[in-house]
Amino acid sequence: MLRFLVIFLSIPLTIYSQDSRETVAILDFEGRGISQLEAQTLTDRFRTALASAGALRLVERQMMEEVLQEQGFQQTGCTSDECAVEVGQLLGVQNMIGGAIGRVGKTFTIDMRMFSVQTGENIRTKNVSYGGAVDGLIIEIEILAYEISGLKAPDPLIAKRKAGIVAQPIVTGPSKTRFGAMMRSMFIPGMGQFYSGRKKWGYIWLISELGIGGGLYLFGSQYLTSFDAYNTSIDQYRNETDVDMIAEYKAEAQGHHSDMDAAATQAETLAYAAAGVWAANVLHALITGPKKDDDEDTASFQSSPFRLVYDPSTGASLINFSFSIGR
Amino acid sequence: MKKYSSILFARSINLIKQPIIRFSVVLLSVFFTSCEVPTESYENPLDEESAEEDGIETPALVFFPDEFEVTAGSSVSVQVYALGVSGVAGAHIQLSYEKSLISINSVNVGDLFASSSEPVFIFEDNPEEGKLDIYTSFLGSDSATISGTGSIATLVLGTLTSGTSILSYTSDSEFVDENDNLLELNGFGEGEIVAQ
Numbered sequence: 001m002l003r004f005l006v007i008f009l010s011i012p013l014t015i016y017s018q019d020s021r022e023t024v025a026i027l028d029f030e031g032r033g034i035s036q037l038e039a040q041t042l043t044d045r046f047r048t049a050l051a052s053a054g055a056l057r058l059v060e061r062q063m064m065e066e067v068l069q070e071q072g073f074q075q076t077g078c079t080s081d082e083c084a085v086e087v088g089q090l091l092g093v094q095n096m097i098g099g100a101i102g103r104v105g106k107t108f109t110i111d112m113r114m115f116s117v118q119t120g121e122n123i124r125t126k127n128v129s130y131g132g133a134v135d136g137l138i139i140e141i142e143i144l145a146y147e148i149s150g151l152k153a154p155d156p157l158i159a160k161r162k163a164g165i166v167a168q169p170i171v172t173g174p175s176k177t178r179f180g181a182m183m184r185s186m187f188i189p190g191m192g193q194f195y196s197g198r199k200k201w202g203y204i205w206l207i208s209e210l211g212i213g214g215g216l217y218l219f220g221s222q223y224l225t226s227f228d229a230y231n232t233s234i235d236q237y238r239n240e241t242d243v244d245m246i247a248e249y250k251a252e253a254q255g256h257h258s259d260m261d262a263a264a265t266q267a268e269t270l271a272y273a274a275a276g277v278w279a280a281n282v283l284h285a286l287i288t289g290p291k292k293d294d295d296e297d298t299a300s301f302q303s304s305p306f307r308l309v310y311d312p313s314t315g316a317s318l319i320n321f322s323f324s325i326g327r
Numbered sequence: 328m329k330k331y332s333s334i335l336f337a338r339s340i341n342l343i344k345q346p347i348i349r350f351s352v353v354l355l356s357v358f359f360t361s362c363e364v365p366t367e368s369y370e371n372p373l374d375e376e377s378a379e380e381d382g383i384e385t386p387a388l389v390f391f392p393d394e395f396e397v398t399a400g401s402s403v404s405v406q407v408y409a410l411g412v413s414g415v416a417g418a419h420i421q422l423s424y425e426k427s428l429i430s431i432n433s434v435n436v437g438d439l440f441a442s443s444s445e446p447v448f449i450f451e452d453n454p455e456e457g458k459l460d461i462y463t464s465f466l467g468s469d470s471a472t473i474s475g476t477g478s479i480a481t482l483v484l485g486t487l488t489s490g491t492s493i494l495s496y497t498s499d500s501e502f503v504d505e506n507d508n509l510l511e512l513n514g515f516g517e518g519e520i521v522a523q
Contacts, residue, residue, distance in 0.1 A: 220362070237369065241373055246371055250374065
């Protein structure tokens with residue numbers, strides 16, 4: 001009885017040790033146009049998804065790094081086929097998976113292949129293009145984990161992909177122009193620079209013009225006050241018959257005239273300065289023009305409920321309509 | 328006209344209390360009208376400096392005001408002024424006017440002599456010649472003299488028809504001291520009445 005029990009309990013261990021699944025190790029994906037950190041994160045997500053798919057026996061990352069470290073290998077930078085085969089041999093795995101995630105404009109591409117360590121031949125290759133934010137790649141990576149394993153991605157994941165098509169423009173909306181920037185700067189100094197995504201310059205021009213405008217207002221007010229006071233004094237002077245008062249009003253009028261003259265000179269100087277700053281601001285907006293691929297452009301485009309989007313599942317371009325219904 | 332509209336504009340702006348509106352209006356006015364500084368002009372016939380600039384040296388006889396713009400048929404009040412005199416005890420003032428355009432409605436004593444004591448004040452109008460004579464002096468030996476600037480007489484003139492009329496003093500005008508000696512009289516101002 002005891003012997004039977006021992007044999008019975010040893011069956012699963014035997015089965016486990018005789019796992020017929022092919023062993024595979026994953027090299028960190030190469031990031032092209034995305035950061036290495038993003039590439040590593042996506043590799044980790046791929047590794048998890050591959051393990052979940054269960055079709056391949058995966059060498060754990062930690063174990064892989066330990067072996068490579070012992071052998072003096074640095075995984076980062078191992079992008080060539082020869083290097084990958086050598087790593088695979090060191091790890092004692094049958095297959096290796098490597099790939100690259102690239103970005104061209106607003107479109108991401110994922111190229112992935114599983115190849116035999118023994119022969120170096122490709123067993124399976126997959127590639128996908130995706131238009132959208134970098135975090136949307138996670139679903140694509142998960143689907144690819146199934147597909148590279150030779151499995152069909154589960155329906156919930158496919159549905160998630162469809163539902164999760166983040167409305168992102170793969171073509172931009174009405175493009176910003178230098179003329180548009182210039183016209184805005186003509187209307188309000190700095191506005192063209194804000195429009196062009198050059199906030200710093202926008203603030204510089206706006207504050208400069210406001211500062212000069214403040215000075216202009218100050219001296220303009222002084223001028224008008226002095227002008228008013230001068231005319232009052234002149235009226236009093238002309239109508240006065242008392243000699244002493246005539247002299248007093250005359251002195252007052254002369255003082256106000258002097259103040260008015262000084263304020264007018266200052267206001268005139270500032271008016272020229274304001275005109276100069278305004279002209280420079282318009283010229284600057286025209287010369288520098290809008291920044292290319294700026295985030296504000298995307299953000300402003302995203303504010304529109306209608307977007308042209310790319311659906312990687314069908315490879316088709318779609319017009320997407322969405323609006324928030326609150327949280 | 329432009330001057331008065333500028334004054335009105337400036338005063339209107341000073342009445343605006345709302346800061347933002349005031350700011351905008353001031354800026355716009357500075358931008359679009361620019362700050363024009365009027366030429367200094369001090370024209371009061373009783374201002375000795377101003378009179379000298381016009382070639383009238385004291386002691387002098389002037390009119391105040393010295394310019395009128397009225398509608399034909401209306402009357403104006405003009406004062407005969409002694410400017411920068413000293414030691415005056417009596418005066419004979421003769422002024423001429425355009426008899427076809429102006430009539431003398433009334434002549435009253437001014438405050439120069441009236442302020443000191445009871446003066447003799449006689450006038451004689453000769454409308455055929457367009458001349459008005461005014462005689463004024465202090466009575467008695469205790470009479471004081473007057474100095475400085477003051478009104479000798481106030482005239483009310485009627486305008487008969489439209490036109491420009493010049494009021495002027497003739498060379499027969501004179502000041503005397505308490506001993507009836509002639510005093511120096513260096514300048515004679517003019518008055519202008521424009522009736523439209």
